[in-house]
Amino acid sequence: MSSQLILASSSPRRKELLSGLGLSYVIDVSDVDESFEPGTSPKDVVMMLAMRKATAVADKHQEGLVIGADTIVVCDDEILGKPLHDEDARSMLTKLQGRQHQVFSGVAIVNAATGESKVEASCTEVVMRALSDEQIHKYVQSGEPRDKAGSYAIQGLGSTIVERIHGDYFTVVGLPLCLLNEMLAEFGLEVI
Numbered sequence: 522m523s524s525q526l527i528l529a530s531s532s533p534r535r536k537e538l539l540s541g542l543g544l545s546y547v548i549d550v551s552d553v554d555e556s557f558e559p560g561t562s563p564k565d566v567v568m569m570l571a572m573r574k575a576t577a578v579a580d581k582h583q584e585g586l587v588i589g590a591d592t593i594v595v596c597d598d599e600i601l602g603k604p605l606h607d608e609d610a611r612s613m614l615t616k617l618q619g620r621q622h623q624v625f626s627g628v629a630i631v632n633a634a635t636g637e638s639k640v641e642a643s644c645t646e647v648v649m650r651a652l653s654d655e656q657i658h659k660y661v662q663s664g665e666p667r668d669k670a671g672s673y674a675i676q677g678l679g680s681t682i683v684e685r686i687h688g689d690y691f692t693v694v695g696l697p698l699c700l701l702n703e704m705l706a707e708f709g710l711e712v713i
């Protein structure tokens with residue numbers, strides 16, 4: 522399969538994860554509206570946004586397989602995206618500490634030449650350990666929560682506050698690699 526791979530993401534995590542598969546790819550990003558109708562299910566939100574990101578980039582290309590992804594955290598049916606500011610991060614972490622929540626990641630692939638597309642989602646349960654206000658303050662001060670859904674990064678300093686997970690680790694980081702591999706295979710691109 523000679524089709525070029527295009528990652529429609531500005532996330533350094535997704536770039537790092539895709540690079541780990543040893544595939545050559547380019548990055549191209551389009552600004553998309555990340556809003557959604559209240560009441561939309563978390564799975565539908567991440568699939569819709571992943572597809573929006575992939576389609577916006579595919580529209581600019583004659584050919585290539587375009588990958589888009591989206592990640593959200595869900596706690597008590599509330600969808601938590603990236604924090605707007607440090608106070609928002611503090612309030613998300615206060616809600617998440619000492620209990621279980623879900624992380625949903627959606628992946629979309631669009632063939633820019635044919636318009637053929639596929640979209641899937643994956644969900645992982647995460648248990649965060651109890652944190653004092655001081656510990657939350659210190660973590661927020663580190664700056665790490667800033668551009669992360671739910672205001673933490675399991676792959677960074679946040680590894681010290683995640684007690685356990687049930688499900689795929691890469692879904693939490695932002696790009697479910699096993700699922701992506703399956704989807705790429707459906708487009709004729711075999712990773713291994």
Ligand SMILES: Cc1cn([C@H]2C[C@H](O)[C@@H](COP(=O)(O)OP(=O)(O)OP(=O)(O)O)O2)c(=O)[nH]c1=O
Binds near residue numbers: 590594669
């Ligand atoms: C929960 C969690 C999220 N995240 C990150 C992954 C995503 O980058 C981010 C969720 O925001 P997204 O809106 O999914 O992605 P993004 O804005 O960073 O990048 P783009 O839309 O261009 O693809 O949260 C982590 O890095 N670690 C974690 O443990």
